[in-house]
Amino acid sequence: MLITKSIQLNNILVTRITNIRSLTSYRKYSNNNEQKFKGKYDVIIAGGGMVGCALACAMGKKSLLSNLKVLLLEGSPDKKFKLKPEYSNRVVALNQSTKSLMKSLEVWQHVEKMRLQPVRHMQVWDACSDALISFCSSDILDDDISYIVENDVLLESINIELKSSTIKNVDIVYGAKVVGYELSKGGHESNGHIVKMHNGDTYSCDLLIGADGAKSAVREAMGVQYLSWNYDQMGIVATLHLAEETTNTTAWQRFLPTGPIAFLPLNSTKSSLVWSMTDTQAKELLNLPEERFVDALNDAMWKQYPRSSVVDACTSWLGSWLKRFDLPDGAERQLPPSVQSIISGSRAAFPLGFGHSTKYVAPGVALIGDAAHRVHPLAGQGVNLGFGDVKDLISFLSDSIYTGLDITHPNWMEKYESERQRHNVPTQLAVDALSRLYGADLPPLVLARSLGLQLTNALHPIKKMIMSHAA
Amino acid sequence: MSPLSKTFITMKSISHLNKTIGRGIKIAQISNNVTAAKTTIDTSHVEKHSQQAQGWWDPNGPMKALHSYNLIRIPFIRDGLVSCSLDERTLLPLSNKVILDVGCGGGIVSEGIARLGAKVTGIDASKELVEIAKEHCTIDSRLENNRPSYHCTTVEEHSQHFFDHYDAVVASEVIEHVADKELFIQSCVKALKPGGKIFITTPNRSKLSEFVTICLSEHVFNLVPKGTHEYDKFTTPTEVTFLLERNNCHVQLVHGIMYYPVINKWAWTSSPLLIFALQAVKLAE
Numbered sequence: 001m002l003i004t005k006s007i008q009l010n011n012i013l014v015t016r017i018t019n020i021r022s023l024t025s026y027r028k029y030s031n032n033n034e035q036k037f038k039g040k041y042d043v044i045i046a047g048g049g050m051v052g053c054a055l056a057c058a059m060g061k062k063s064l065l066s067n068l069k070v071l072l073l074e075g076s077p078d079k080k081f082k083l084k085p086e087y088s089n090r091v092v093a094l095n096q097s098t099k100s101l102m103k104s105l106e107v108w109q110h111v112e113k114m115r116l117q118p119v120r121h122m123q124v125w126d127a128c129s130d131a132l133i134s135f136c137s138s139d140i141l142d143d144d145i146s147y148i149v150e151n152d153v154l155l156e157s158i159n160i161e162l163k164s165s166t167i168k169n170v171d172i173v174y175g176a177k178v179v180g181y182e183l184s185k186g187g188h189e190s191n192g193h194i195v196k197m198h199n200g201d202t203y204s205c206d207l208l209i210g211a212d213g214a215k216s217a218v219r220e221a222m223g224v225q226y227l228s229w230n231y232d233q234m235g236i237v238a239t240l241h242l243a244e245e246t247t248n249t250t251a252w253q254r255f256l257p258t259g260p261i262a263f264l265p266l267n268s269t270k271s272s273l274v275w276s277m278t279d280t281q282a283k284e285l286l287n288l289p290e291e292r293f294v295d296a297l298n299d300a301m302w303k304q305y306p307r308s309s310v311v312d313a314c315t316s317w318l319g320s321w322l323k324r325f326d327l328p329d330g331a332e333r334q335l336p337p338s339v340q341s342i343i344s345g346s347r348a349a350f351p352l353g354f355g356h357s358t359k360y361v362a363p364g365v366a367l368i369g370d371a372a373h374r375v376h377p378l379a380g381q382g383v384n385l386g387f388g389d390v391k392d393l394i395s396f397l398s399d400s401i402y403t404g405l406d407i408t409h410p411n412w413m414e415k416y417e418s419e420r421q422r423h424n425v426p427t428q429l430a431v432d433a434l435s436r437l438y439g440a441d442l443p444p445l446v447l448a449r450s451l452g453l454q455l456t457n458a459l460h461p462i463k464k465m466i467m468s469h470a471a
Numbered sequence: 472m473s474p475l476s477k478t479f480i481t482m483k484s485i486s487h488l489n490k491t492i493g494r495g496i497k498i499a500q501i502s503n504n505v506t507a508a509k510t511t512i513d514t515s516h517v518e519k520h521s522q523q524a525q526g527w528w529d530p531n532g533p534m535k536a537l538h539s540y541n542l543i544r545i546p547f548i549r550d551g552l553v554s555c556s557l558d559e560r561t562l563l564p565l566s567n568k569v570i571l572d573v574g575c576g577g578g579i580v581s582e583g584i585a586r587l588g589a590k591v592t593g594i595d596a597s598k599e600l601v602e603i604a605k606e607h608c609t610i611d612s613r614l615e616n617n618r619p620s621y622h623c624t625t626v627e628e629h630s631q632h633f634f635d636h637y638d639a640v641v642a643s644e645v646i647e648h649v650a651d652k653e654l655f656i657q658s659c660v661k662a663l664k665p666g667g668k669i670f671i672t673t674p675n676r677s678k679l680s681e682f683v684t685i686c687l688s689e690h691v692f693n694l695v696p697k698g699t700h701e702y703d704k705f706t707t708p709t710e711v712t713f714l715l716e717r718n719n720c721h722v723q724l725v726h727g728i729m730y731y732p733v734i735n736k737w738a739w740t741s742s743p744l745l746i747f748a749l750q751a752v753k754l755a756e
Binding site: 063067398401402403404405 | 542545546549557558559560561562564583584586587
């Protein structure tokens with residue numbers, strides 16, 4: 001009895017001592033932490049890409065949001081930008097909705113000052129049939145369909161405003177390497193989320209925005225389901241020199257059985273290439289000498305592919321009926337430009353994939369841009385969806401603040417999530433369906449898509465609907 | 472705004488009806504006044520609410536519907552008092568507005584509008600609830616310099632001392648618990664400055680609201696404690712409009728409100744059959 005008792009006592013003593021030890025070591029640790037604690041922010045935006053910077057800029061400019069203390073974390077160093085005469089090979093097609101956002105942030109003027117090319121016509125056609133659809137800005141929107149802008153021109157334009165003296169509430173850390181996020185569950189007692197940096201610095205915030213791209217670490221910390229697949233496709237980009245000088249305001253896209261190829265106008269003699277294809281094909285094409293690559297390009301735009309006579313008969317039959325009802329039958333087509341050469345060294349490739357985060361928000365955390373959704377580039381929607389996120393996020397957050405609610409109030413965050421998913425998911429699925437539909441060359445599928453395209457082209461209201469959704 | 476203007480038009484046509492219906496109400500009011508002493512307090516209702524003091528501020532507790540209700544009634548009060556363009560919005564749109572929250576309970580509405588900068592006085596007949604309200608307003612750091620002041624009193628008494636005083640009087644989900652509705656409206660209007668606004672939200676006296684607010688909320692979903700509402704005390708937009716217009720107010724809009732119990736969400740609708748929100752302005756003498 002006595003022995004056991006003393007052992008018990010001993011045990012207790014030992015545990016006490018270890019407890020104290022762990023306490024002191026903890027204190028040491030926390031002291032260490034406090035020294036490197038760099039500050040508490042209302043909002044931390046992880047990721048200073050186009051979408052993250054646009055959000056930071058909006059938070060600096062919108063009357064209700066400019067009272068928030070915002071920190072933008074960007075992984076790459078702060079580079080001095082100089083507009084080079086040669087075009088960059090990474091471009092985006094910005095729709096009217098993105099333009100109006102950029103205008104409201106006073107960013108658009110800088111883009112216009114640097115360079116952009118409006119797209120006023122669009123022609124999309126099938127390599128396996130005569131089916132075609134064309135969009136013309138004048139009869140649909142009374143405005144340009146979209147604008148082709150280089151990624152770094154847009155980013156620089158946003159940064160000019162972001163760093164201007166009118167914005168006082170946004171701090172930016174470049175070269176920021178985040179090693180971990182500790183998300184809080186919310187509630188009044190919590191000190192908010194903690195962001196730990198590679199160099200030992202920590203920051204805390206109430207609202208954390210993940211704008212850190214398709215491989216988002218914020219999304220990972222949220223622990224949400226992410227639905228994704230690879231297309232086993234690569235997109236090849238390059239800057240093209242056209243054979244002839246034209247007004248060049250048309251975007252061309254041809255659906256080849258191997259994937260879509262698009263020429264996006266840059267100026268009167270140059271266009272930007274986006275060409276999707278299988279991985280193996282892409283590797284081959286990347287290794288071709290530049291002249292042979294140009295031949296392959298012209299082939300892709302011009303070459304006659306083997307056709308099914310049934311499909312041809314059906315499309316011409318539908319065409320004749322459309323003509324009888326005085327509807328556009330798609331017989332008048334413009335000829336795409338031919339390529340003379342590519343700007344040397346402008347060829348590059350990137351993998352294509354689909355991604356959908358089932359939740360865009362968690363308590364005090366929201367995802368925007370590619371962190372929440374990734375889409376095939378064939379419709380030029382990716383970055384526009386991201387800017388759409390920014391637009392909705394700032395409007396719901398502002399409303400919430402104007403109602404006197406906390407910036408992490410679940411009400412606005414739920415609204416943001418459902419509103420954005422309602423827009424983004426159908427768009428993503430439609431683009432995914434298109435890429436699959438045009439990836440096949442089975443005659444029945446070719447027939448279905450050809451007739452569908454012809455009808456869509458003939459029916460003005462449907463075309464208008466598509467345009468207004470994409471805008 | 473279109474549903475608003477619609478109800479506004481119907482209100483106009485209803486106000487003609489008032490004259491005929493009004494007589495009936497008057498008689499009822501007079502007999503009421505004779506039997507009871509002049510007070511707006513219904514003791515049984517005050518007691519029922521006092522019992523709820525404990526869970527009042529738990530956003531998922533027995534009063535959770537009142538918490539989510541703020542998401543539409545705070546903007547309703549705000550937009551009734553200030554209107555500005557998107558770019559002119561400020562963090563404290565209601566600063567320099569003096570507002571009386573009649574029947575403030577635990578202070579859910581009072582704190583909501585105080586966070587928008589308003590100087591709020593909350594009054595309630597329940598001592599327990601006023602204590603809860605006083606205690607709770609110290610928690611929110613955003614209210615540090617602008618805490619609402621709470622008093623346990625009645626509106627008829629309060630308006631004796633503070634007449635022509637407030638920019639706005641809010642009576643949210645109160646009039647359906649009140650003993651003497653005319654005295655209540657009279658006192659609320661008395662506390663208002665000329666040009667000041669009164670905001671009232673309350674269930675309509677309709678079969679729909681009886682079914683939803685009493686059968687469903689109290690007995691099926693247990694959203695509201697049993698016995699909170701008494702159908703006979705419910706009132707209609709017509710009656711409230713009649714009382715307000717007889718007391719030197721002009722009713723500016725009547726708006727329908729819908730509540731979705733399962734998701735605990737509120738929304739504006741064109742039909743005021745379930746619950747209605749009413750905004751009126753006190754005219755100059």
